[in-house]
Amino acid sequence: MVRNSFLLLMFLLLLADYFFLDLSLWAYLALTLLYILLVVAGSSSMSLNFFTRSYTSGKGNTIALTFDDGPSAEHTPAVLEVLEKWGATATFFCIGERMARNKELVQMIKGKGHRIGNHSYTHSNLFSIFGKKRVVEEIQRTNALIRELTGEECSLFRPPYGVLNPNIAGAAKACRMQVIGWNIRSFDTSTKDHQKVVERVLARIGPGAVLLLHDDRENTPKILDAILAHTSQQHYRYIQAHELITK
Ligand SMILES: [Zn+2]
Structure with a gap:
């Protein structure tokens, strides 16, 4: 759930950036890094219920x-x-x-x-x-x-x-x-x-x-x-x- 919302947010940001915003590459890198950290944390801690309920x-x-x-x-x-x-x-x-x-x-x-x-x-x-x-x-x-x-x-x-x-x-x-x-x-x-x-x-x-x-x-x-x-x-x-x- 969190994972899907995050991907959607990234996608919307990309779209918005294409049409209106002018985000720097660093902003995307920071968001990507945050996503990777979330995936690692979600994979290693079952109680976070990140990928499925446990x-x-x-x-x-x-x-x-x-x-x-x-x-x-x-x-x-x-x-x-x-x-x-x-x-x-x-x-x-x-x-x-x-x-x-x-x-x-x-x-x-x-x-x-x-x-x-x-x-x-x-x-x-x-x-x-x-x-x-x-x-x-x-x-x-x-x-x-x-x-x-x-x-x-x-x-x-x-x-x-x-x-x-x-x-x-x-x-x-x-x-x-x-x-x-x-x-x-x-x-x-x-x-x-x-x-x-x-x-x-x-x-x-x-x-x-x-x-x-x-x-x-x-x-x-x-x-x-x-x-x-x-x-x-x-x-x-x-x-x-x-x-x-x-x-
Ligand atoms: Zn074992």
Whole structure:
């Protein structure tokens, strides 16, 4: 919406300039630079809702626990055990390729009452420069696998690296996916000291939190256990990603 209005403004300015005004080249360069900055900011921050709507927070006394990049044969079972210990439910944004290698694990996640979301098929490093057609293929291939393994139609998409540029947003829309972001990033993939991750999360957690964790990491079960030990005393309700979607 913002993007289209901005392009329209540029076009009108160009027209006006042709007929009446005499804007300098610098004015156009400044406007173009502003547009590029807006696109970069819009692509990297899902909560700005720049290219498409995304859901990044919950309502009321709820916490949405989300796990990206699994399933991992090595670490996901321990994450499931911790969730079970505290009676918490979560959403796992799985990578297609990893589901194909861990089919029983996907069924185990689903069997324990959690929800499976789509986190692309390859999670390629180049995902943010893929064209729309390629992203659509990634989403559809992953959805087909989720359908095969769980019998469920998946409409929840979390773009790799949280990047939501025009191609990725367009592909998500074309596949009728709801884009799910987060409002608390744990930095569990880049922080070695698990205690620091716990402190970071606990300093930020509150009603409506959507927490981003990764279930393919050795420290995740420990981190999750410490977080849930804390939040379970505060009577939060743990919700799944589809409950974040509002009209
Ligand atoms: Zn990821």
